[in-house]
Structure formats: C-alpha cells, structure tokens
Amino acid sequence: MRISTSDASKLRALIDAEARRAGFDAVAVTTPNAIPLAPARLAEFVADGFHGSMDWIAETIARRGEPSTLWPDVRSIIVLAMNYGPDHDPRDVLARRDRGAISVYAKNRDYHEVMKGRLKEIAGKIVARAGGDVKVFVDTAPVMEKPLAEAAGLGWQGKHTNLVSREHGSWLFLGTIFTTAELEPDKPEIDHCGSCRACLDACPTDAFPAPYRLDARRCISYLTIENKGPIPHEFREKIGNRIYGCDDCLAACPWNKFARAASEAKLAARDDLREPPLADLLALDDAGFRAFFSGSPIKRIGRDRFVRNVLIAAGNSCDGALVGVVRDLLGDASPLVRGAAIWALARLVPETEYAERAANGLNSEDDAAVREEWRLARPSRAHA
Incomplete structure (x- = not known):
C-alpha cells in the first residue's frame, strides 16, 4: 500500500510515539526482503540437526526464512523491543545450590501476554491512520525476529546467536508488526562483537x-x-x-x-x-x-x-x-x-x-x- 512521503513520515512519527507510550524501548522498520542470508543459515541449522526435537522449525522452514512467504501482502516490518534487563547478575544464584536458578525472562509474567496486547494496540492505530492491513507476531509464529531486528538496526546477532544492543545489551524481548503500508526502512546494524568470545x-x-x-x-x-x-x-x-x-x-x-534494569512493574x-x-x-x-x-x-x-x-x-x-x-x-x-x-x-x-x-x-x-x-x-x- 503506497502512501505519500508526507503521510509516511507522519505514520512513522505515530508509530514511534505509540511504541514509547506502550512501554517499548526501541522501534525500527525494515523490509520483508532484508534478510537474504537467513534461509541458507536456517537450512544449515536444520540439516545439522541442531534444532533437536523442535520439529516445528523444520516444518515451517520456508515461511521462517522468507517473511513474504508467511504473508505475501506485507510491505514493511516494524520491529519493537522491550528491555527486560535484571537488576543483578543472574549467575549469583548458581553458588547457592539449595536454590533454583530460573532464567531472567521467566521470572516475571509471560512476555508473550505482556507484549502482544500492546502490539495490537499500536497496530490498530496504524490501520486507523493509514488503512491497509496488519499482522502482529510475538515469538510463537514462524518469524525470525532476530535477523529482522538486525536488519532494522535495533542490534546485531552476537556470537551467542541472540540480539545484542549497544543500549540494552543482551536483554531484549522482540515483537513484530507486519503491515501493508510502505514505510522508509531504517539502516541495519553492524556486528560489534569483534574478537570477544565471552x-x-x-x-x-x-x-x-x-x-x-x-x-x-x-x-x-x-x-x-x-x-x-x-x-x-x-x-x-x-x-x-x-x-x-x-x-x-x-x-x-x-x-x-550499557544496559539498565527493567523499570516497568509488569517486567x-x-x-x-x-x-x-x-x-x-x-x-x-x-x-x-x-x-x-x-x-x-x-x-x-x-x-x-x-x-x-x-x-x-x-x-x-x-x-x-x-x-x-x-x-x-x-x-x-x-x-x-x-x-x-x-x-x-x-x-x-x-x-x-x-x-x-x-x-x-x-x-x-x-x-x-x-x-x-x-x-x-x-x-x-x-x-x-
């Protein structure tokens, strides 16, 4: 769905404002064809058996690698990130062997529930302003959020394969809004891992x-x-x-x-x-x-x-x-x-x-x- 440059600029301003209001810490835009290397890398991952018993990855490999295969009408992909950084080193509990160590992301309310409703609110504002159609995804759909986030400039996939941000470190939840509106894409981020292998x-x-x-x-x-x-x-x-x-x-x-602890009560x-x-x-x-x-x-x-x-x-x-x-x-x-x-x-x-x-x-x-x-x-x- 083509919109004028002026309308596209206003729509982007609306998206940025609504993302901040909804509690997201970063938002950027990319295109469906911005991750050309993803299909081959995903295919290699599956061919090597690295997915283990996660059969759904192999079963949805075509849709995962090509966003336009998942939804042919998509013209722009909005990637949103929410910081969930801890207020302490989560490895400290490893020395207390009578206690259980739970991953930081799982110590609070299910982030799928937290994010999806907010993404739907933003998506509704986009449709109200520009028309067209939208689809919202949070992790459970065959969407490769991390390569898309890198293409959108929110961070880069580090050597541990997770997204790393210069502002938020490795502590980001990701969600996407697929839209038929054509928006100006942001510049992709480059890899800043260097020789580090921590x-x-x-x-x-x-x-x-x-x-x-x-x-x-x-x-x-x-x-x-x-x-x-x-x-x-x-x-x-x-x-x-x-x-x-x-x-x-x-x-x-x-x-x-450079990360800060998540300040929002729900996280x-x-x-x-x-x-x-x-x-x-x-x-x-x-x-x-x-x-x-x-x-x-x-x-x-x-x-x-x-x-x-x-x-x-x-x-x-x-x-x-x-x-x-x-x-x-x-x-x-x-x-x-x-x-x-x-x-x-x-x-x-x-x-x-x-x-x-x-x-x-x-x-x-x-x-x-x-x-x-x-x-x-x-x-x-x-x-x-």
Missing part, C-alpha cells in the same frame, strides 16, 4: 560449535524447556541448579554494561522466583504447580518436566535435607519424575542405601526407561 566461553555445556552457531541439543535452555524426555546423563552435572533455562551466555556479554521479577528453594519446588503436585506458576511462561512445560529439572538440581546440591522429598518422588506417577529422582538419590545417599533401593526398584518398576535409570545411576558424593 559468551562462547561462558556456556556450561559447550553448545556453540562455532561463533554464531548454536547446537540446541546441548543448550541448557533447550534441555530444561523444549526437551520432553530425560535429560541426557552427560549434561546433568553441568546443569548445576539451573531449573528453567540458562542466562550464562547472555550475562557474560560485555555490552550489558519486574517475582520475588518468589528470584532464588526459590529446591525443597519447596520438589513438593509441587500438578495443581500446586499450576497455581504457583499461573501467568508464568514456566507453566507451559508442565509439572513433570519442571520437577525433572528440579531433581537434577537436587542431585547437584549435596543437600542432605532434600533426601526425604527425593525418596518420595521415587514413587511419583510420572516415569520422567521417577527417573530423575533415581539420579538425584544416587548422588545424595550412601552407596549402601542406594544399592538396596536399586534392587527393590528394578524388581518393582515396569517402565523400561526408569529401569534403565536404576542401572545407569551410580552413587557419587564427589561434590559434597
């Missing part, structure tokens, strides 16, 4: 086979969130007490020195999720889990996967006070939970106790995967 060296599981490449199968965020099965044994110790996601690569970025971390005690989280049944994480993005993985994560943290805690609740979870209805409880128990109790329980467990357990956990788990108090 983010790569910070990864506990070596999930970066090369700068700018991520093998999700090794990433703690993938392992604790997207992965539906048992966490592979090779990563369990390295996960430490990270029970939902991982911020190590983001927190290590030197550009964070402030919940106090009870800053350093939650593992004992309290292990005690959650399904109803308790749903109530405690109401409005949180953590709710979407379900109680069983979450308790699986907490049990891995318990096994790494060397905290004998957790033995009782871990023993109780050996009889949980979920095989996923029982399997993780076996590993945790093996690391928390004396070898004699574990051997006795393993013999009983192998005799009474019907699930093949859980039986395998009894066979593979080895008593280890190396971290005590």
Whole structure:
C-alpha cells in the first residue's frame, strides 16, 4: 500500500510515539526482503540437526526464512523491543545450590501476554491512520525476529546467536508488526562483537560449535524447556541448579554494561522466583504447580518436566535435607519424575542405601526407561 512521503513520515512519527507510550524501548522498520542470508543459515541449522526435537522449525522452514512467504501482502516490518534487563547478575544464584536458578525472562509474567496486547494496540492505530492491513507476531509464529531486528538496526546477532544492543545489551524481548503500508526502512546494524568470545566461553555445556552457531541439543535452555524426555546423563552435572533455562551466555556479554534494569512493574521479577528453594519446588503436585506458576511462561512445560529439572538440581546440591522429598518422588506417577529422582538419590545417599533401593526398584518398576535409570545411576558424593 503506497502512501505519500508526507503521510509516511507522519505514520512513522505515530508509530514511534505509540511504541514509547506502550512501554517499548526501541522501534525500527525494515523490509520483508532484508534478510537474504537467513534461509541458507536456517537450512544449515536444520540439516545439522541442531534444532533437536523442535520439529516445528523444520516444518515451517520456508515461511521462517522468507517473511513474504508467511504473508505475501506485507510491505514493511516494524520491529519493537522491550528491555527486560535484571537488576543483578543472574549467575549469583548458581553458588547457592539449595536454590533454583530460573532464567531472567521467566521470572516475571509471560512476555508473550505482556507484549502482544500492546502490539495490537499500536497496530490498530496504524490501520486507523493509514488503512491497509496488519499482522502482529510475538515469538510463537514462524518469524525470525532476530535477523529482522538486525536488519532494522535495533542490534546485531552476537556470537551467542541472540540480539545484542549497544543500549540494552543482551536483554531484549522482540515483537513484530507486519503491515501493508510502505514505510522508509531504517539502516541495519553492524556486528560489534569483534574478537570477544565471552559468551562462547561462558556456556556450561559447550553448545556453540562455532561463533554464531548454536547446537540446541546441548543448550541448557533447550534441555530444561523444549526437551520432553530425560535429560541426557552427560549434561546433568553441568546443569548445576539451573531449573528453567540458562542466562550464562547472555550475562557474560560485555555490552550489558550499557544496559539498565527493567523499570516497568509488569517486567519486574517475582520475588518468589528470584532464588526459590529446591525443597519447596520438589513438593509441587500438578495443581500446586499450576497455581504457583499461573501467568508464568514456566507453566507451559508442565509439572513433570519442571520437577525433572528440579531433581537434577537436587542431585547437584549435596543437600542432605532434600533426601526425604527425593525418596518420595521415587514413587511419583510420572516415569520422567521417577527417573530423575533415581539420579538425584544416587548422588545424595550412601552407596549402601542406594544399592538396596536399586534392587527393590528394578524388581518393582515396569517402565523400561526408569529401569534403565536404576542401572545407569551410580552413587557419587564427589561434590559434597
């Protein structure tokens, strides 16, 4: 939809003003054809199997790489960013092994809910002013927000593959508004990582086979969130007490020195999720889990996967006070939970106790995967 230069300028001023009013920290415009390298990079990511079990990435690969394939009528893409920077170093909790480390973005209300309504308000103002049509996307649609944000000039994709901003560091939520209006695009940002590899060296599981490449199968965020099965044994110790996601690569970025803590109340971390005690989280049944994480993005993985994560943290805690609740979870209805409880128990109790329980467990357990956990788990108090 062509509009005059004067009208386009007024529309852009409206967009900028409405974005600020809605609480966004940055807004820029790009075109649907501004990410020509994205399709090949995405195809390589999938071909190498780096997407793991996230089949939807492979299934939507054509639409992800080409915005105009997702919506042929799009003429401009407005990219908006909201700062969610923490007011402390999120890695501090890693030293408190009886507490759970939750990724910064998940310590507050689900950002999808926070952003989508505000994007729709802005989109409605665009249609009211200029007509045409719009579509709003926040992460869940097959849209490559980070390459589009780089093309729009909001930042660049760092070596950890996340967006880095000179004003906000690595702490930005992204959303997009696709519009049929033709707007003047902003200039793309250039890469400012230089020779720095702080983010790569910070990864506990070596999930970066090369700068700018991520093998999700090794990433703690993938392992604790997207992965539906048992966490592979090779990563369990390295996960430490990270029970939902991982911020190590983001927190290590030197550009964070220019970031500021998110000031908006709706993005402030919940106090009870800053350093939650593992004992309290292990005690959650399904109803308790749903109530405690109401409005949180953590709710979407379900109680069983979450308790699986907490049990891995318990096994790494060397905290004998957790033995009782871990023993109780050996009889949980979920095989996923029982399997993780076996590993945790093996690391928390004396070898004699574990051997006795393993013999009983192998005799009474019907699930093949859980039986395998009894066979593979080895008593280890190396971290005590």
